[in-house]
Amino acid sequence: MAGDKARESGAAAGASGPSGPSGPLVTDEAPDPRRWKALAVCLVAGFMTLLDVSIVNVALPSIREGLRAPVSDIQWVLSGYALAFGLFLIPAGRLGDARGRRPVFMVGLALFTLSSAACGAAQSSLWLVIARLVQGFAGGTVTPQISALIQQMFAGRERARAFGMFGTVVGVSMAVGPLLGGLIIQLAGADEGWRWVFYVNLPLGVVCLLLARRLLPDTPSAGRVSLHDLDPVGVLLLGSGVLALLLPFVQSQEWHSDVKWLLLLVAAAVLTAFVKWESRCRSGATQPVLNMSLFHVRSFWLGCLLILLYFGGFTTIFFITTLYLQSGLHYSALEAGLAITPFAVGSGGAAGIGGRLVNRFGRPLVVVGLVMVTVGLAATALAVHLVPGRAAGWAMAAPLLLAGLGSGLVITPNQTLTLAEVPVPMAGSAGGTLQTGQRVGSAIGIAAVGSVFFAQVVPEGWATAYDHGLVVSVAFVLAALVVAVADVIAGRRAGHHRTSLPGT
Numbered sequence: 135m136a137g138d139k140a141r142e143s144g145a146a147a148g149a150s151g152p153s154g155p156s157g158p159l160v161t162d163e164a165p166d167p168r169r170w171k172a173l174a175v176c177l178v179a180g181f182m183t184l185l186d187v188s189i190v191n192v193a194l195p196s197i198r199e200g201l202r203a204p205v206s207d208i209q210w211v212l213s214g215y216a217l218a219f220g221l222f223l224i225p226a227g228r229l230g231d232a233r234g235r236r237p238v239f240m241v242g243l244a245l246f247t248l249s250s251a252a253c254g255a256a257q258s259s260l261w262l263v264i265a266r267l268v269q270g271f272a273g274g275t276v277t278p279q280i281s282a283l284i285q286q287m288f289a290g291r292e293r294a295r296a297f298g299m300f301g302t303v304v305g306v307s308m309a310v311g312p313l314l315g316g317l318i319i320q321l322a323g324a325d326e327g328w329r330w331v332f333y334v335n336l337p338l339g340v341v342c343l344l345l346a347r348r349l350l351p352d353t354p355s356a357g358r359v360s361l362h363d364l365d366p367v368g369v370l371l372l373g374s375g376v377l378a379l380l381l382p383f384v385q386s387q388e389w390h391s392d393v394k395w396l397l398l399l400v401a402a403a404v405l406t407a408f409v410k411w412e413s414r415c416r417s418g419a420t421q422p423v424l425n426m427s428l429f430h431v432r433s434f435w436l437g438c439l440l441i442l443l444y445f446g447g448f449t450t451i452f453f454i455t456t457l458y459l460q461s462g463l464h465y466s467a468l469e470a471g472l473a474i475t476p477f478a479v480g481s482g483g484a485a486g487i488g489g490r491l492v493n494r495f496g497r498p499l500v501v502v503g504l505v506m507v508t509v510g511l512a513a514t515a516l517a518v519h520l521v522p523g524r525a526a527g528w529a530m531a532a533p534l535l536l537a538g539l540g541s542g543l544v545i546t547p548n549q550t551l552t553l554a555e556v557p558v559p560m561a562g563s564a565g566g567t568l569q570t571g572q573r574v575g576s577a578i579g580i581a582a583v584g585s586v587f588f589a590q591v592v593p594e595g596w597a598t599a600y601d602h603g604l605v606v607s608v609a610f611v612l613a614a615l616v617v618a619v620a621d622v623i624a625g626r627r628a629g630h631h632r633t634s635l636p637g638t
Contacts, residue, residue: 298489
């Protein structure tokens with residue numbers, strides 16, 4: 135407990151002093167009075183980058199017609215962004231820790247804004263795919279800086295509240311994407327409306343850049359770094375391993391040969407080599423891109439595993455629900471987005487509450503949230519059966535609201551608990567690791583749920599396909615529930631179970 139309090143006190147000071155093996159040394163430095171304004175800048179930037187994961191879904195038919203794009207290019211408009219986003223999270227987090235989070239945040243945001251403009255101006259599908267890859271890399275650069283800056287600027291109850299607000303952004307951005315995309319296309323027209331899905335980022339990006347320079351704090355532990363200091367071998371091994379792991383999943387609908395699954399063996403070998411290399415770096419002059427000692431902290435590695443499994447079920451809800459409503463029940467893009475809105479409302483509202491309650495209840499709060507999500511998804515499947523036809527969208531509103539409320543009690547508290555014992559100088563790479571787990575989970579979940587969903591569409595119809603897809607989604611959520619319960623039990627057996635976070 136004393137070590138936890140020391141870590142928390144050091145976090146409050148922004149890690150301005152040197153750090154030991156258990157975290158930064160304690161200082162008495164006062165918190166930054168501009169921290170809440172700085173947080174607002176971070177949250178807007180986070181909303182932009184995460185929104186672009188889901189908002190493009192409803193624009194794909196317009197993009198395909200407007201650019202006369204082949205199906206393979208349309209697939210890469212989606213998967214290319216997710217792949218590039220996931221590849222750069224951990225290296226970007228390490229770069230922010232070493233070079234400074236504010237400059238890395240600003241470079242990433244500037245690149246994201248410019249690439250959004252390039253996406254909107256695309257004259258061919260190849261142009262759009264390349265611009266989306268750049269946009270994904272930029273989003274992967276910005277996102278880990280946000281969680282690291284929260285770690286740096288806040289401590290105790292304030293940190294939980296800040297993570298609660300960030301969790302609201304994560305949940306709402308994923309859920310509101312289809313609605314916002316459908317609304318933009320409705321207003322701008324089917325022919326050119328898809329371009330405004332990207333152009334909407336431009337004014338937000340410019341304003342955030344101007345405010346970031348004024349409001350975001352420096353990183354006290356940062357300094358001049360050389361290429362050698364950034365562990366280029368580790369970055370190459372990690373990037374290759376994550377690429378080999380994600381590629382067969384994001385291309386599962388386009389790459390029909392079973393040969394693609396051999397890449398999983400390649401990924402296992404490369405990532406094993408990465409772990410060995412990083413362990414060797416700890417005893418040498420090179421600073422590792424990911425300090426493997428983080429995984430000695432139970433709350434960290436269990437939290438990363440939990441969120442990987444949860445995102446495998448969480449993100450697939452929007453994927454199959456949008457397909458079912460638009461293709462099966464012939465909803466418009468706007469109507470489909472409105473039908474999913476209850477989940478977004480529930481998730482956004484509960485995330486703030488979860489951020490406040492996590493200090494009091496700890497991991498059991500996550501267990502409650504996962505149970506609510508499971509019940510909500512099961513009730514959604516039942517509603518589709520009891521109210522067939524176009525009225526199904528109304529029938530699933532209440533169950534999706536319950537699932538959304540549960541989701542708000544999962545994402546935010548888990549992020550707070552997972553990063554609570556991470557030393558602030560490692561906050562960027564730790565946050566990047568957590569976000570990478572989300573991206574890997576999303577890719578695996580969409581591939582697994584999508585394969586089951588599409589296998590049932592032709593012989594049984596859309597409603598049955600939706601049921602089967604939800605079963606797989608619930609299976610991922612239940613697996614996350616098992617991890618959460620295991621963490622609670624392990625904590626109690628070890629005598630370290632706490633009903634409040636360290637330092638509160």
